[in-house]
Amino acid sequence: MMLRLKKYLAPAVEYGFYLFVFLLPWQTKIILRPAPSNFNEISLYLSHFILLLVLIGFFVHKLHDKKPDEKITSLWLALVGTELGVLVSFFFAPDQWLAFYFYVLFLVGISLFYILREGGAASGYDNPFLDKAKVMYCFFASLFLQAGLGIYQFLSQSAPANKYLGLAAHDPGNLGTAVIEVASGRWLRAYGGLDHPNIFGGVLALSLIAAAYLLASRTVIRRRKDIVESLALFIYYFVALFALVFTFSRAAWLAALVGAVILLITLAFKRDAWIFGRFIVLMFFSTVMVLIAVMPYQDLCRVRLDASGRLEQKSLTERVVYMSEARQLWRQSWLTGIGVGNYSAALARTDANAKKSWEYQPVHNFFLLLGTESGPFALVFFAIFLGLLITKNRREVFAPALFAALLVLMLFDHWLLSLPFGLIFLFLMLGWL
Numbered sequence: 001m002m003l004r005l006k007k008y009l010a011p012a013v014e015y016g017f018y019l020f021v022f023l024l025p026w027q028t029k030i031i032l033r034p035a036p037s038n039f040n041e042i043s044l045y046l047s048h049f050i051l052l053l054v055l056i057g058f059f060v061h062k063l064h065d066k067k068p069d070e071k072i073t074s075l076w077l078a079l080v081g082t083e084l085g086v087l088v089s090f091f092f093a094p095d096q097w098l099a100f101y102f103y104v105l106f107l108v109g110i111s112l113f114y115i116l117r118e119g120g121a122a123s124g125y126d127n128p129f130l131d132k133a134k135v136m137y138c139f140f141a142s143l144f145l146q147a148g149l150g151i152y153q154f155l156s157q158s159a160p161a162n163k164y165l166g167l168a169a170h171d172p173g174n175l176g177t178a179v180i181e182v183a184s185g186r187w188l189r190a191y192g193g194l195d196h197p198n199i200f201g202g203v204l205a206l207s208l209i210a211a212a213y214l215l216a217s218r219t220v221i222r223r224r225k226d227i228v229e230s231l232a233l234f235i236y237y238f239v240a241l242f243a244l245v246f247t248f249s250r251a252a253w254l255a256a257l258v259g260a261v262i263l264l265i266t267l268a269f270k271r272d273a274w275i276f277g278r279f280i281v282l283m284f285f286s287t288v289m290v291l292i293a294v295m296p297y298q299d300l301c302r303v304r305l306d307a308s309g310r311l312e313q314k315s316l317t318e319r320v321v322y323m324s325e326a327r328q329l330w331r332q333s334w335l336t337g338i339g340v341g342n343y344s345a346a347l348a349r350t351d352a353n354a355k356k357s358w359e360y361q362p363v364h365n366f367f368l369l370l371g372t373e374s375g376p377f378a379l380v381f382f383a384i385f386l387g388l389l390i391t392k393n394r395r396e397v398f399a400p401a402l403f404a405a406l407l408v409l410m411l412f413d414h415w416l417l418s419l420p421f422g423l424i425f426l427f428l429m430l431g432w433l
Contacts, residue, residue, distance in 0.1 A: 016050060025146050025192070027045065190243055206405055
C-alpha cells in the first residue's frame with residue numbers, strides 16, 4: 001500500500017508544484033475578510049491552495065523517507081530564528097487575525113523554500129522531486145502571458161477587470177492609478193495581472209536575469225526539442241524586456257541593470273569564452289531593442305529618470321515621510337515589533353489625523369519594514385540567513401546576480417513583505433539561488 005502511494009505521490013507533488021508556479025503570478029482569490037486596503041485584506045489565493053496541497057504531499061513523503069543522519073545547518077537555524085521573531089510579534093499585533101494570516105504565509109514561504117532546496121534537482125538527491133529548470137520554464141510561461149497583457153495595457157491605455165483571472169480595472173483618469181504625467185496627459189503604466197507596476201516590473205526584472213543566463217549558456221543545438229526551447233526562451237526574453245520598459249518602474253529598471261552587471265562579472269570570472277561572448281551579444285541586442293521601444297516615449301522616460309514630474313516629486317516626498325513614520329513606530333515597540341503584517345493597521349491607529357485607507361503605506365524598505373513589524377531579532381536572523389544563503393558553495397551560476405537584483409528591490413520597495421504574493425514570491429526566488 002505504501003509503495004503504491006509513494007509511486008503516485010511523487011509525480012503528483014512534482015506536477016502540482018509546477019502548476020502552483022504557473023498560477024502564482026495570477027491573483028485569482030477568495031476574499032475571506034474584505035478591507036479598504038490590500039495591506040489589511042485576508043484572502044485565499046488559488047495558487048496558495050495548490051501549494052498547500054503540494055506541501056502536504058511533500059511532507060508525507062518526507063516523513064516516510066526521513067534520513068536519520070540529516071542535520072540542522074546554520075542556514076536553517078537562522079531561518080528558524082527569523083520565524084521565532086515573527087511569531088513573537090504576533091502577540092503584540094493590534095490586528096491579530098491579520099498577523100496570524102501573515103505568520104501562516106511566512107511558514108508557507110519557508111516550506112516552499114524547503115521544497116526547492118531539498119526536493120530540487122540541484123540538491124543531490126537520488127530521486128529528486130523537482131527539476132529547477134522546469135520550475136523556471138513554468139514561471140516563464142506564466143509571465144509570458146503577463147508580459148503580453150502588460151504590453152497591451154500600456155499600448156491601449158486600458159486595463160479591464162476580470163474576476164476569474166484576478167485582474168482589477170485600472171483607468172489612467174482615476175486617482176490612485178499608477179500613471180506618468182506629461183504634457184500629453186496621464187499615461188497608464190503596465191500592471192500585468194499584479195497589484196502595481198512596481199511589483200510587475202520587479203518580477204520581470206528577476207526573471208529576465210535567469211532567462212538571460214539560460215540563453216547565454218545553452219549548448220550547441222542538435223535536436224528539435226533544443227530548437228523549440230531556445231526559440232521559446234528567446235521570445236519570452238524580449239517580450240518580457242518590452243513589458244519591463246512599459247512598467248516604468250525605476251526600482252525594477254535598476255534591479256535589472258545591477259543584475260546584468262553582476263552576471264557579466266560572474267561570467268567573466270568563470271572564464272568560459274562561449275557563454276561570456278553569447279551574453280555580451282545578448283546584452284547588445286537587448287540595449288538596441290530597449291532603445292527602439294523607448295524612442296516614441298522619450299518624454300515619459302525622461303520624466304521618470306530625472307524625477308522632474310509632479311507625481312515623481314510627490315513620490316520622493318512620500319518616501320521620506322514613510323521613513324519618518326517607520327522610525328516612530330519602531331521606537332514604540334522596538335523590542336517586539338508592532339506585529340507581522342500590521343504596519344498599515346498600526347499606522348492608522350497612531351495617526352491623529354484621519355486619512356484615506358490607501359494613504360497608509362508601508363515604508364519602502366524591506367529591512368526597515370521587517371524590523372518595525374517583527375522586531376530587531378527577526379531582522380538580524382534574516383540578514384544572517386541571507387548572508388549564509390549567498391555564500392554557500394552549492395548555488396546556481398546566476399545566483400549572485402539574482403541576489404543583487406533582489407536586494408535592490410528590497411532596499412527600495414516593500415511588496416516582498418507587505419503583500420501575500422510578494423512574501424511567497426520572495427521565498428520562491430530564494431529557493432532558486
